[in-house]
Amino acid sequence: MAHHTLGPTILALLAAGPVFAAAAGSGALTGRVTDDQGRPVARAQVRLENRVSGFRLTVVTDDSGAYAAYNIPFSDYHLEVAAPGMLDLHQTLGVRSNLPTELNLRLKPAQASATVVVEDTVSLVEAHPSAHIDIDHSTIEKIPTAVQSRAMESILLTTPGFIQDENGRFHFRGSHGQVTYVVDGVPVTDQVQSTFSNSLDPSQVESMEVITGGVSAEYGGKPAAVVNLTSKSGLGSAGAFQGDASLGASRFSTRELGFSARGGTAAFGYFVTGAASSSDRFLDPVNFENLHNHGTTDRLFTRFDWLLGANDILRFSASGGRTDRDVVNLASQEAAGQDQRAHNTDVNLNLGWTHLLGADRSLDAAIFYRGATSRLDPTRDLQPGFSTGGSDTPVWIRSDRRLDNQGAQVGYTQRNGANTFKVGLQVVRYPLHERFDLAITDPSQVSGPSDPLYPYTAAGGGNILRFVDGFAPSLASAYLQDDWKAGRWTLSAGLRYDSYKGRNATQNELQPRLGLTYTLPGTGTLVRVVYDRLLITPENENLAFSTSQTVWSLVTQSATPVPPLRAETQDSYLVGLEQQLGQVARVSLDYWWKDSRNSADNSQFLNTGILFPISAWKGRFHGLDLRVDTVPIQGWSAYLSAGTVRTLYFSPTLGGLDSADPTVNGPNGTPYLIDHDQKLTAQVGVRYEQGGFFSQASVRYDSGLEAGDPATVAGNPDYAFGIPYVRAEHDSLVGLNYRIKSRTVLDLNAGQEWKLKSGRRLSAGLDLLNATNEKGLYNFLSTFGGTHVIPPRTLAAHLKLKF
Numbered sequence: 001m002a003h004h005t006l007g008p009t010i011l012a013l014l015a016a017g018p019v020f021a022a023a024a025g026s027g028a029l030t031g032r033v034t035d036d037q038g039r040p041v042a043r044a045q046v047r048l049e050n051r052v053s054g055f056r057l058t059v060v061t062d063d064s065g066a067y068a069a070y071n072i073p074f075s076d077y078h079l080e081v082a083a084p085g086m087l088d089l090h091q092t093l094g095v096r097s098n099l100p101t102e103l104n105l106r107l108k109p110a111q112a113s114a115t116v117v118v119e120d121t122v123s124l125v126e127a128h129p130s131a132h133i134d135i136d137h138s139t140i141e142k143i144p145t146a147v148q149s150r151a152m153e154s155i156l157l158t159t160p161g162f163i164q165d166e167n168g169r170f171h172f173r174g175s176h177g178q179v180t181y182v183v184d185g186v187p188v189t190d191q192v193q194s195t196f197s198n199s200l201d202p203s204q205v206e207s208m209e210v211i212t213g214g215v216s217a218e219y220g221g222k223p224a225a226v227v228n229l230t231s232k233s234g235l236g237s238a239g240a241f242q243g244d245a246s247l248g249a250s251r252f253s254t255r256e257l258g259f260s261a262r263g264g265t266a267a268f269g270y271f272v273t274g275a276a277s278s279s280d281r282f283l284d285p286v287n288f289e290n291l292h293n294h295g296t297t298d299r300l301f302t303r304f305d306w307l308l309g310a311n312d313i314l315r316f317s318a319s320g321g322r323t324d325r326d327v328v329n330l331a332s333q334e335a336a337g338q339d340q341r342a343h344n345t346d347v348n349l350n351l352g353w354t355h356l357l358g359a360d361r362s363l364d365a366a367i368f369y370r371g372a373t374s375r376l377d378p379t380r381d382l383q384p385g386f387s388t389g390g391s392d393t394p395v396w397i398r399s400d401r402r403l404d405n406q407g408a409q410v411g412y413t414q415r416n417g418a419n420t421f422k423v424g425l426q427v428v429r430y431p432l433h434e435r436f437d438l439a440i441t442d443p444s445q446v447s448g449p450s451d452p453l454y455p456y457t458a459a460g461g462g463n464i465l466r467f468v469d470g471f472a473p474s475l476a477s478a479y480l481q482d483d484w485k486a487g488r489w490t491l492s493a494g495l496r497y498d499s500y501k502g503r504n505a506t507q508n509e510l511q512p513r514l515g516l517t518y519t520l521p522g523t524g525t526l527v528r529v530v531y532d533r534l535l536i537t538p539e540n541e542n543l544a545f546s547t548s549q550t551v552w553s554l555v556t557q558s559a560t561p562v563p564p565l566r567a568e569t570q571d572s573y574l575v576g577l578e579q580q581l582g583q584v585a586r587v588s589l590d591y592w593w594k595d596s597r598n599s600a601d602n603s604q605f606l607n608t609g610i611l612f613p614i615s616a617w618k619g620r621f622h623g624l625d626l627r628v629d630t631v632p633i634q635g636w637s638a639y640l641s642a643g644t645v646r647t648l649y650f651s652p653t654l655g656g657l658d659s660a661d662p663t664v665n666g667p668n669g670t671p672y673l674i675d676h677d678q679k680l681t682a683q684v685g686v687r688y689e690q691g692g693f694f695s696q697a698s699v700r701y702d703s704g705l706e707a708g709d710p711a712t713v714a715g716n717p718d719y720a721f722g723i724p725y726v727r728a729e730h731d732s733l734v735g736l737n738y739r740i741k742s743r744t745v746l747d748l749n750a751g752q753e754w755k756l757k758s759g760r761r762l763s764a765g766l767d768l769l770n771a772t773n774e775k776g777l778y779n780f781l782s783t784f785g786g787t788h789v790i791p792p793r794t795l796a797a798h799l800k801l802k803f
Helices: 008-016 152-156 331-336 720-725
Strands: 027-034 045-050 055-060 066-072 074-081 087-094 105-107 131-136 163-164 171-172 180-181 186-188 205-213 225-231 244-251 254-262 268-279 296-305 312-327 341-358 361-378 396-416 419-429 433-440 463-473 474-485 489-501 506-520 525-536 552-553 559-560 568-581 585-604 611-628 637-656 669-673 679-692 693-702 726-731 736-740 743-757 761-769 777-782 786-789 794-802
Touching: 027 087, 027 152, 027 568, 087 105, 105 736, 163 637, 163 679, 163 693, 171 341, 186 361, 205 525, 205 568, 205 585, 225 794, 296 736, 525 669, 552 679, 568 777
Parallel strands: 027 105, 180 225
Antiparallel strands: 027 066, 045 055, 045 074, 074 087, 131 205, 163 171, 180 186, 205 225, 244 254, 244 794, 254 268, 268 296, 296 312, 312 341, 341 361, 361 396, 396 419, 396 433, 419 474, 433 463, 474 489, 489 506, 506 525, 525 568, 552 559, 568 585, 585 611, 611 637, 637 669, 637 679, 679 693, 693 743, 726 736, 743 761, 761 794, 777 786
16 A cells, blocks of 8 residues: 655645646546535545455645545546544545546544444446456566566456467457557557567556457557556655565576666656566477577666646656577477577657646647567578588578557547547557578478479578568557446447558558446446457568568468458457446456458467468457456455357468468368467466465466367477377367367465565565476467467565565
């Protein structure tokens, strides 16, 4: 629980007018606390709490009864005000925009001669059209993981509909990782998993909202799901300094160091966090032996906030990261001495300004930049005409790419009572440049028709495919969004226009977004209906290669002309029900279905981690999601997330190195199951927290993703280990089919915090991952994912000093 004391600057601003600016992506609350005679109540505690997510914020009034709270994530809250000699005040409060809420609160005196019981009734169901869950930093910090700074994907997997894959990748409701991260109001649509980029560090997050349906029109790019992150801030610290230093260690020589600090004045705040890690099991390997798998990461995030008078706030954030890792080897590659290495870097800059035009109107503007590089180095150099392929087998490869995001956005927000209206413009360019060199060194493993330009032959030596190219896709957007509440009805109506310019095609798409909820009287029941039209831009990583005039096919070993790779369009529908169970739990159940054109995916090149964007002609997806959350009762709380996902793609498939693969390219219109399809995913978590002690257990069940035919690798020592973990089945959609066998993974963790002198605190924790040590696979011979194994039993220890 955070406590803030108001400084003289804030008091002057509050006295000057009824409003003060709030940063984009979060809300603010201000006002005065008085008694029933209108006299100020000093040192009253104003508490905001979301009992489902665990978010808590406490501010204390000054001598004039004034209070101010900043950086409040968008959600519904229970507000409580307490002061000595006064009756506690309780009410429900919704924060849904960056417009500050002015709330003056009046307390009644307690009667000395009588005991007055105040009924504390809290609504756990949010009357908002979007289907979403809120995750607070108190939960994020306790996620069991070997490396805490790389745990973002583990956090998201507690959301129904997210299907786990290797190396932090996930699929959401039939789509691959098409997620827009919104960090303090600024979109990030790059792929940020550790295979080909640098993961977001959860330690920078105050709270996150994971939106899975009813997506606001202000969100574009890759909005199959939206992860709205509110980062930590030091604004309002009034001179207080807080920080921490942490270290962790686990199996496979895994080490991690981290720190954070925040502070400032009443009108200025700063927050900084950083982490470094090293591990000999950096990625999920391609076999149980874990061959050639060392990696290191460094990560830094900073945020600065300036309150410029009563009506303006300026925000600047900068972050960057680096990853150096081995490319994991197959057994044959390890025997050959293959030593490929990958290097990723990124830098992110964001400057935002919010200006209040009045108590109920604001103007937001931001410019942002992201630069990311990714390089894969071969074991040694190779020249055309080579007589042997050296250590790299079955192919020799060099890859070097750069991808930038250059963007600007402006938005206007207006509130009229229970109605909030937004309008805005966004422009983003994605300049990219790629170099990709490829040579076949073992034609016995990569076979196909002879082509004198590229393949290796014993008689003539080998030649090398050289690809160097780049271009700058762009996305220009305009949106209108109106959220309206009247009685038991809430309506979210939005319209977004996107103009996406790729290499060979321009797509202009008008996208209505509609959501409606109704709360049944006296039942605690909410009904939700949603329709979203979505334009989903192609992945930019290696997009130049996948959209070049001719793409070299790994299957046919020839240069094949391809049509343009276009953005995906989705028609997404959802019908949902939320039910409050007394004051102890909330249950939500959603049935969803989607139809898409140019259904997007990635094709992974062998086991290099290099992914190429591809698309199928169309896709049809449907499923059912269940979420149950309980509030803490005598220290105990629990959640259940469960979902089914059926995903059917239809040929032809375009882009990447597999565009001519007959396994996914039968006659046009041939249906096939993609590896986003899983019949059941379920995760249960139980936590006990009392005083400074906590313990929790989480169990995850996955029924199994799509797999390749194990008969094709019978007798191959690189893949024979995985055959026992694959089952054949008859699938009602496609007939004979192969899937990974189901797996159930149990994670346990516990921790204790001790109070030290001078306000310092020391905490220690132990995580036991995969406690039953069940062996299993994420995927096997997947056309687009390859083969990867799940982590074995791992014990991790964490130590943190807070000051």
